[in-house]
Amino acid sequence: MAETSWLFRVEGARRTLTGFYALAFNLVAIGFAAFYLYTSGFGLISTQTNRGIYLMLTSVLVFLLYPARKGSPTSRPSAVDLALIAATVVCIGYWIDQYVSYAIFRVSSPNDYDLAMGAIAIVVMLETSRRALGPIISIIAIVFLLQLYFGQYLPGRLSHPGMSVERILEFTFSTQEALFGVVTATFATFVFPFMIFGAFLERSGAGAFFMDLGTALAGRWRGGPAKIAVMTSALFGSISGSSVANVVTTGAFTIPLMKRTGFRSHDAGAIEAISSTGGQFMPPVMGAGVFILATLTETSYLTIALMNVIPAVVFFIFLLSMVDLEAVRLNLKGLPREEIPPLRSVLARGWQFFVPLVTVVGLLFSGFSAEFCAFWGTVSAAALSWLRPETRMGPMAIAQALAGGAKSNAAAGAAIGTLGVIIGGIVLAGLGLKFSAVLIDFSGGYLFVALCLVTLVSIIIGMGSSTTGSYIILSVVAAPALINLGVPTIAAHLAVFYAACLSNITPPVCVAAFAGAAIAGAPPMKTGFAALKFGATLVLMPFSFVYVPELLLGGTPLEIAYTTALYALGCVLLAIAIQGTEPIGGVVSRPRRLVFGLAGAILMFPTSIWMDAAGLALFAAAATPTLIARRAAL
Incomplete structure (x- = not known):
């Protein structure tokens, strides 16, 4: 019995399922994961089944494990949860069954059942993400739905004639462009x-x-x-x-x-x-x-x-340097x-x-x-x-791993349907290109200013959202602006991806820092600002991908190696400037910290061989007093 006891207990952040409902959760989770493990190896599945089953079972697991509010039962799902599970299975099951018929016979002419099921599906997806991730991303989705209907009241470039409720429901639910999109x-x-x-x-x-x-x-x-x-x-x-x-x-x-x-x-x-x-x-x-x-x-x-190998390596070089200097x-x-x-x-x-x-x-x-x-x-x-x-995975251990993978997905995938609604609102209204034009206008066509605005927008959008959710929205509304300003496509998308990662540690809402603060028993905001300090290079990464293409393997092997070495050295010097200590010495005076910081900035963003030489010269000048002092001490 001990080997199977895990089947009858599932622990969540706010609800712990036991008995029959825990068994139901685990059986659904095991089947869910086993199904997609099979498809990843053999791939024998229709497009609508692949997308529909994923959204359906993700929502089912969320409704079982995440209560609707504080007063909801904490050991079992409520009647509302069970009703939502039934609604989820019905509306998405309907889409899976009817998609081919819609695509052949009813494009642009959805019937009443299509519209009713679409409305139910949107509500279900919004509630799924609200329960697992909080209200912010669901509110954003509602705003994007409302702007489709009230488009004529939007200002300037963002304005459009507005869409009927039927058109909004059809595009969001019946097609493979929004809820069941990419x-x-x-x-x-x-x-x-x-x-x-x-x-x-x-x-x-x-x-x-x-x-x-x-x-x-x-x-x-x-x-x-x-x-x-x-x-x-x-x-x-x-x-x-x-x-x-x-x-x-x-x-x-x-x-x-x-x-x-x-x-x-x-x-x-x-x-x-x-x-x-x-x-x-x-x-x-x-x-x-x-x-x-x-x-x-x-x-x-x-x-x-x-x-991403070089950016990851230099990021961790900086972080290890910060940690080492903090220890000093x-x-x-x-x-x-x-x-x-x-x-x-x-x-x-x-x-x-x-x-x-x-x-x-x-x-x-x-x-x-x-x-x-x-x-x-x-x-x-x-x-x-x-x-x-001691590590052998028998049938029970494999079942646990499958259930664990599905449980992790329930938290990570809870936002996917809602993100599809947001993307649908952006695409149907053509907001991607419009927002891109607005961003370019605000930046005056200056790439550096546009990057600053993208970083700021990413922090705002990332409040309370996941990295993936933030990136998906930014990829549609911000990346095109960078591309229009001449940034290569992959560099532009990596810039907004790293900017989305930045929101994890940027106050006032920084979910990773808040999780660390909870374990450490520390003030959340203080932890967030400390994380931003230790991760300062993450702020610079979006700019680096644009101005230092060698980090993304752009150039000859010699150019890549040379630039990477200078960038890594610049990261160490920036760490010294921020921490005010040296690896081989004591406290660094404020003027020398400024010199270390300037040298680091020059080496991280090279413009010519002469600027590289100037950066190295500044580094030597800042380090010389410590070397002289250590030599005198010997």
Whole structure:
């Protein structure tokens, strides 16, 4: 009974299901994940079934696990929840069954059933996202629906004649342009299989292995626990791709450890939050947004992953530098030797966890689709778990991994239907190009100003939303403006993607930082500002992709290597300027901090060989007093 007891208990943030309803949740979750694991390997499924089943079962799981309000039952679904589940199955089941008939016989002439089911589906999707993610994204969707109807009252370029209710319902529900559009297709086809892959890796013991590996590699260094957090979150983020999931998973261990060794609580939460945010763009398995990015830019996932290697590396170089300098400032030491596992023994008992990642990357390089790679990565994780008795995945463990993947998707995918509504509102009204024109007008045609506006808009849109949700909206309304100003398509989309990641750590609403603050017992806003400090390069990344194309593999190998080396050095100098300490010295005076910061900025944004030389000269001038002092001390 102990082996199957998990079937009768499902824990959520605000509701814990037990008994029959927990069993129902787990059975639906297992079937849901197994179905999409099968399709990722064999692909024998119609388009409408692929998209419809994904939205349907995601909403069913959300209504089972997330209560409608504070007074709702916390151990079972309410009558309203069950009614919404029935409505979800009926309206989306209707769409799956009737889509072909609509596409052949009723285009532009939907019947009453089409319109009624469309209205129900929109309400269901808005409620799904509201329960799992809060009201903000649902409110945004309602605004975009209202602007379709009241288009004639919109100002200036945004104005349009307005649409009838029938036209809005038809476009949003009956077509494959909005509710069941590219966002839903991407999550069902690519993202969900990788979530299942991550769940299998975690269930087979990869999470504990990556934690031990980070401890073995960085535990003995000064500020070791914070460096463990950075390295572990980067490794774990490469398989989970969710900043909040990274925080609550690795932070439960790393944040208390950082506090115990001397880090202030808000800094501990901030370091974990920004490290976990880095997992959103850490190859080989990046955040869900990268699959949307690959789809919208019609670029292979492998190409996007390769282009993100250098940005991810320099980001973590800066973050590790910030952590190291914070440890210098606080005079912190590493972990006691007895708490650090030997690297050789860690690798000896966990080397197999690299094999699924290598399998995924190898298949990607061989030209296979991303979802096919996720399938075989999952299979290899389950098979390799049998190398050690303590990690073996039998039928129950496999069922748990499937249920875990579906449960993770319920949180991540809850916004997808609502995002489809938003995209439908933008496309039907032609707001993408209109907003792009407005953005260009506001910027006066200056690219730098446009990038500043895109960053500001991303922070506003990202308040309370996921990285994926923010990026999807920005990709339609902001990326075209950058492209019209001459930015290459992929660079423009990566700029808005990283800007969307920035909203995870930018006050006043920064979900990753708030999650870290909750674990650390620190003030949320203080943790958010600390995360922004530790992740300062994330603010600069959108500008870097535009002005430093070598970071995205634009140029010859020599140019890429040269520019990357200067950029990495610039990141270290920027960290010194922000922290006011040096790796080999003590406190840095304010004038020298300014010089370090100026040198870093010049090296990170090179314009000519002479400016590079000037940046290196400034670095030498700022570092010379410390070198002279150390030599005199010897």
